Amino acid sequence: MKKLLSVEASAGSGKTFRLANRYIALLNLDNPVNIIAITFTNKAANEMKERIVKFLNLLKKSDDKLDEKKRKEKKNIIEMICNELGINENDLLSKTDILIKKFLTNDVNIQTIDSFINKILRKFSFFAGFRSNFDVGDIDREIIFKEFLKDLKTDEFKLLIDIAKKEEKFSSLLNLFEDLYEKDKELQGVKSENVNK
Incomplete structure (x- = not known):
């Protein structure tokens, strides 16, 4: 067995x-x-x-x-x-x-x-390295998303804007990332191409 x-x-x-x-x-x-x-x-x-x-x-x-x-x-x-x-x-x-x-x-x-x-x-x-009585809370996606955007280089940020523009169904970059997060397993192994071509 x-x-x-x-x-x-x-x-x-x-x-x-x-x-x-x-x-x-x-x-x-x-x-x-x-x-x-x-x-x-x-x-x-x-x-x-x-x-x-x-x-x-x-x-x-x-x-x-x-x-x-x-x-x-x-x-x-x-x-x-x-x-x-x-x-x-x-x-x-x-x-x-x-x-x-x-x-x-x-x-x-x-x-x-x-x-x-x-x-x-x-x-x-x-x-x-932490207490055993820790609490598990919800992640504030807005805060994480803002931190992510702050860390982006200018050309990376422009690329994200271009992707969001091409995908009309997304009303915001946050919606784009939420959708990508949900489809993460389907996207594994997919190579990204420059959308400006």
Whole structure:
């Protein structure tokens, strides 16, 4: 079983289902404090926690107490986890109570990237040279943008003005930069050309 897994897929494709099963498989092997699941949003982190509890409770229920849809879901969960771990169904189901207890009584690390980074920064704040009770605030884009503009050379500033003029949809340079920031991944590797040609 691979220790690290990254799931990248579109909305509604079953990422949470896959990751919740993966988490339960890892829970069979280790303590929750040693397992980390990182998401982009609090909503996704909460959904994953809820799904794990739901799946663990589903594994605990006997098939005769489940409707056809739930039996099929339980079968899919068991199949995925057993394949991942290389164990049989009975081995997995015999551990369900232990898994539920481990999950509910330990510090669970299912969180956003921001929360994870903050946790690390607080733990090692002394070595980074700041207080552990720091606050995280919003970045004032206007101030950063003004500082950026102050640092530009005259020819660089003129080039930005030319770009903004050619792109009529931008009402200001700040809007241009916000749009570029949002599309950063698409722009990686793109070489810029002189727009004055």
